[in-house]
Amino acid sequence: MQEIFNKYIDYLKAERNTSPYTVRNYTTDLLGFFEFLRAKGVGSLREVDRHDLRQYLSGLMEQGFVKASIARKLSAIRSFYRYLLREGAVTTSPVATTSSPKLDKLLPSFLTIDEVERLLEAPDLSSPMGQRDRVLIELLYASGLRVSELVSLNLEQVNLDTLELRVLGKGSKERMVLMGEPAARALSVYLSQGRLELLGKKRSSALFLNRYGERIIERRVQRILEKYANIAGIDKRVHPHLLRHTFATHLLDGGADLRVVQELLGHANLSSTQIYTHVTQSQARKVYLSAHPLAREKESNEPENK
16 A cells, blocks of 8 residues: 555656645545554555445544545545556546535635735835845735745746746646736846845855745745734735735736636636636625616716606
């Protein structure tokens, strides 16, 4: 079981080019499943049937796992068994007839424009790390980047003339993302000042560096956002994906086409983008008042019908 598991993880990394975050989650979820099988006395993956799987899922529910976590664990097991079938390690999959729990549809949280502005103003631009942090926030909000895409950016992927970034997204799919003038100005300052100070005598093609002149990691970006959210007095859990939510929400609120937002976010399916089609209350009211024929107040100079 351990040997085939190790081969599967290598397959995810080498052939599927799966993100480190997903590999970590799949590893944790599958090891938990294996532990359950061992406790149950199941010695081979060929012995696992749908009753074992249902018992495992029922146990997770009894332990208080939320539906989203259970669905993720089931997805990891389903992906693993697809690999096992392909490799001929098993002849049937216990996941084939097991459906994922129906998830509650929750609207993604996002920042208001005022909160974004306060967050952007929080870094100290007189320091190299402050200049770097300003650009981090600018690009997460202005371009809707995933944090994995942000930290993997190299200098040659930046084009300040066209205000574009060439990004390698999920599944090694390349796409172009845009940035606005404020983000470009902040990036230009960082490249000419802050990055050079952080780099020192080292050599690196990484766009974003830590204090030691090395490529910054995802966890550090999370800490940076938490720090500035506290400074800005934002009473929300601010994380990289929240800025991605905010990017999509503000675009759609501004009238952007859903398929354009899909392209900018790098979503393979439109259904992934549709979760962002919620609108703010103010925007909903504005659209309602402008679109509904009987919702608008009469013009002051319009005579009333008697």
